[in-house]
Amino acid sequence: xxxxxxxxxxxxxxxxxxxxxxxxxxxxxxxxxxxxxxxxxxxxxxxxxxxxxxxxxxxxxxxxxxxxxxxxxxxxxxxxxxxxxxxxxxxxxxxxxxxxxxxxxxxxxxxxxxxxxxxxxxxxxxxxxxxxxxxxxxxxxxxxxxxxxxxxxxxxxxxxxxxxxxxxxxxxxxxxxxxxxxxxxxxxxxxxxxxxxxxxxxxxxxxxxxxxxxxxxxxxxxxxxxx
Numbered sequence: 001x002x003x004x005x006x007x008x009x010x011x012x013x014x015x016x017x018x019x020x021x022x023x024x025x026x027x028x029x030x031x032x033x034x035x036x037x038x039x040x041x042x043x044x045x046x047x048x049x050x051x052x053x054x055x056x057x058x059x060x061x062x063x064x065x066x067x068x069x070x071x072x073x074x075x076x077x078x079x080x081x082x083x084x085x086x087x088x089x090x091x092x093x094x095x096x097x098x099x100x101x102x103x104x105x106x107x108x109x110x111x112x113x114x115x116x117x118x119x120x121x122x123x124x125x126x127x128x129x130x131x132x133x134x135x136x137x138x139x140x141x142x143x144x145x146x147x148x149x150x151x152x153x154x155x156x157x158x159x160x161x162x163x164x165x166x167x168x169x170x171x172x173x174x175x176x177x178x179x180x181x182x183x184x185x186x187x188x189x190x191x192x193x194x195x196x197x198x199x200x201x202x203x204x205x206x207x208x209x210x211x212x213x214x215x216x217x218x219x220x221x222x223x224x225x226x227x
Contacts, residue, residue: 003052005045007166008120012041012072017127020151025140028128030069036091041072043087048116055120056225057168057194059175059184061141061202062125067096069128074121075102075203084112101203105218109225119225122163124156124184143183157191164193171195174224177202198224 017027030037060074068074070092071081077096078089080103102121109115124142131140142156143149164170173194175181181199188194201210206217 005049008045022147024132037072040089044073054167057173058121060123061180062123063128064139066094070094097207098203101207105221174198
């Protein structure tokens with residue numbers, strides 16, 4: 001039986017968005033921009049997903065330029081890719097706010113090996129989106145603009161179906177961010193992907209606005225994912 005690592009790597013290698021986009025938006029594909037991204041992404045999945053177990057699905061929004069937009073691994077900046085996952089990246093150094101929360105939570109869950117054996121993280125739009133601003137390009141979310149969402153909606157449904165086909169548990173899905181959940185629930189009504197949706201606060205929101213109560217949110221994540 002083909003293991004999960006090979007299927008995920010295949011999915012990432014074939015990622016390509018060729019649909020329409022509003023004028024001020026661009027999609028970045030980390031796997032095309034940096035050959036080392038492809039390499040470390042493969043090392044990560046071979047290390048933690050080299051089996052055929054079913055996993056729970058934890059859903060982000062879309063990769064940021066400094067997290068998965070560089071490492072190819074959701075919610076993982078180069079610091080944590082090296083210090084926690086044991087995979088150094090030479091061509092880039094990144095620090096991403098969301099990655100800090102996710103890896104603090106993973107540590108309490110029981111460590112990267114235990115966590116990734118149970119959980120698969122990805123996004124409905126699995127490539128980074130940037131928006132033109134006065135000073136250059138900045139991170140954007142797929143729901144920041146109504147016409148952007150309408151342009152990428154079908155691609156997102158297809159991506160979610162491909163994620164699910166990796167052997168993910170669809171009886172309950174875990175969604176990071178309340179606004180993200182509102183939009184995923186629209187996709188779910190249309191495509192009937194998940195039976196139950198459990199909404200968790202987004203790591204970036206927790207780090208920026210709720211850092212004093214961080215432990216409470218870590219506990220919330222772990223309770224939800226371990227039950």
